[in-house]
Amino acid sequence: MSKKLTSRAEDYSKWYNELVVKADLAENSAVRGCMVIKPYGYAIWEKMQAELDRMFKETGHQNAYFPLFVPKSLFEAEEKNAEGFAKECAIVTHYRLQNDPDNPGKLRVDPNAKLEEELIVRPTSEAIIWNTFKGWVQSYRDLPLLINQWANVVRWEMRTRLFLRTAEFLWQEGHTAHETKKEALAEAELMNNVYATFVEKFMAIPVVQGLKTESERFAGAEETYCIEALMQDGKALQAGTSHFLGQNFAKAFDVKFANKEGKQDYVWATSWGVSTRLVGALIMTHSDDNGLVLPPSLAPNQVVIIPIYKNEEQLEAITEVVNNIMKDLRSKNISVKFDNRDTFRPGAKFAQHELQGVPLRIAIGARDLENGTVELARRDTLTKEVVSLDGLVDKVEGLMTEIQDSLFNKALDFRNSHNTEVDTFEDFKKVLETKTGFISAHWDGTPETEDKIKEITKATIRCIPLEGKEEEGICVYSGNPSKRRVLFAKAY
């Protein structure tokens, strides 16, 4: 354990970067913009995957796997999608290395092993998947096609940050095909709901569900649903998106089906995804100046038990009690780790588990054995209490729920107190610079105004909230009429 973290107040961005590394979540690699996800960080991602995968299957989806590479001719087939990703993709041009005659022991690209057609490392898989769907769909009987893929994708981002924006990241991408526009729209909404439920229930992060404006939509989508969360520095983070793709990909890849009347029609599509970026959102929402704070639902270890002992005899007596506690906790599906390493002192262990955000710490020493007690310490509130061994397991079980709820409510309070309605551009700019957070304002619906506001303030329209009501008003920037408020914020 090296010296303390930079505080959030001092430098929020530095605090985040240090925390990710010191809590052993991830680190930069030798490949520009690509990260190494360390075991502790990966364990959080695995827990996210397990819950999401269950939710996808419960809503009728099946997993499959499609190639990493997209031939250039397929990549460019859907023009808007291609345009959106062309400027940031890794391209395979050769398939062999050879010994470098000028540098003994070194290799160079074999100029004779040039591909006839370049391969794009997938930045997203619509093209390769829709080219495949063509063979899978003939009749309405083959629909809906409800497919999900867990995969790595590559987008050649110029400015990267661990978890939040990396050249390679892990994600899931759902790709579905439907008979009607209505069904496809319902699917896109359903999956945005699944994301909202997951992020609120498991990540303890409140989200706003909404629609993206045209300029913020996924390249090739006709409508993009999204969930937007608010970080502690008052910046928004897009946590998931679900796209209604219309018939764009069906037309680009000629995917038709015979409907019930026997007529040929193009199918309707959706795609939706969340990524390892969610780990970044989780870190930024709940953590504090002491380190990571994890909601029990996603903590690799929900409870850590630390023995305080002076000799082998005491450790043995403590271990006996701890074994019973662990058995009981596990029978309640509470994950627990007994940190009995003899290479570290209790203080160092306390510090490590605090930094790594274990929701609940139990310390147990010789005195506790005599009294039939243990010391409980909550990571979220940093409070401690001495409790009786009797009823400990029920107490811990209750605390898991309490901590989970408390984290959500704290984040919700923060979000609600950083959601400001403004009616003038002066107020808009002032709130953005001082209070930060979401700004609910009238907008005239034009990309020109959206651009101007972004240029002047760096705030973008995060979404047109689904729950927003119609309300006559005038655009905060142009003064033109507007029918509803939209959410602005600076964003990750």
Add this chain to the structure above:
Amino acid sequence: MSKKLTSRAEDYSKWYNELVVKADLAENSAVRGCMVIKPYGYAIWEKMQAELDRMFKETGHQNAYFPLFVPKSLFEAEEKNAEGFAKECAIVTHYRLQNDPDNPGKLRVDPNAKLEEELIVRPTSEAIIWNTFKGWVQSYRDLPLLINQWANVVRWEMRTRLFLRTAEFLWQEGHTAHETKKEALAEAELMNNVYATFVEKFMAIPVVQGLKTESERFAGAEETYCIEALMQDGKALQAGTSHFLGQNFAKAFDVKFANKEGKQDYVWATSWGVSTRLVGALIMTHSDDNGLVLPPSLAPNQVVIIPIYKNEEQLEAITEVVNNIMKDLRSKNISVKFDNRDTFRPGAKFAQHELQGVPLRIAIGARDLENGTVELARRDTLTKEVVSLDGLVDKVEGLMTEIQDSLFNKALDFRNSHNTEVDTFEDFKKVLETKTGFISAHWDGTPETEDKIKEITKATIRCIPLEGKEEEGICVYSGNPSKRRVLFAKAY
């Protein structure tokens, strides 16, 4: 369902290719040598992953994730490893596309977006991982490092076959670092054992554990443990490998640690992997001329129930009974699917589930309801029996074990009857051409003899079996002295 499969006797290779496609397991993609793993095939892989992942964690390993790309300078650092993979790797040279001025609407590689250093798409991750381990290991306290990664890798194979050999494949790769040679060797053996247990217990495929000869070893390894299985056509298939890497990677990437005496030493390494190739082994071992045969342990659906009805009323009465059966089966952790699609007739459903290898089919009609019976059909033996609803769940539970054991024993009988000791080269060639299978023969231990035998017969040394005993003999090819028999076979 199109026409029947080619039979194994007619053309084993064609039978395999047709089966993979018709049973909806996988198909070729638009990318040369890369496959699409379809939902049914992926569901089998997911079941394999779940069991293996559990076994890795039970033996103390943690998952992590490392970059897809390996900078060329790291790739070439361990010379033997680099040499082994240089001729078959995909190379990223550019990071941007641009509009092609000569072809409106088309894209081309942007010549101004050339990477300073080329990136190799990982064919295996030793290089990038050992470059990372360098930062993780300082003292003996940091060891052992027991890491596993689930990932996609790319090897530019010229001749590919679905699951068995594809340019991109999915796998897991374990990478561990240890204080001593002894510990690293023990780890390599342990993981080979884990593979053997998994393949025998869950895949119902008997394996021989052994060591590879020098020429068959993994590039960069000092010793390669492996498990070898025998397919129905008498060819061997390497199902998993576990490598003792000595200090080769530690030296190439300068990974040293302070030992308990405070002295600096290089760490000792292992790596081990199994891949989607296992799905190919599973298919080829158990399936028959009617299609796929799956062991219950890995079947996405262990039981399928098909209603036979003439009207809505009958279907309702059947559904009521089926719902109870399903509830009871699921309470015993038996996965069951009720195929009540009204778009297919029972005969078509029977054919589909037979082709897809569902271990047990239950058919239930109006007559059965009267008699309190159902019809059970086993996929492995193709036998049917009418049984009482009373005790059905116990019966099914017993059959799951019986089918699993029966598949293993059948494969074991085949393997044992295709394992021939030969003492002359004439017999060697004769057995290889007629009886096929493993040939146990004396070999003089030289790569020259190994090469010659391969050149003449296409048989390779699959392994030096761990269970083989010392035995004086003379090499079947050279006549020189030999101390033990090794296993030869033609192989996938």
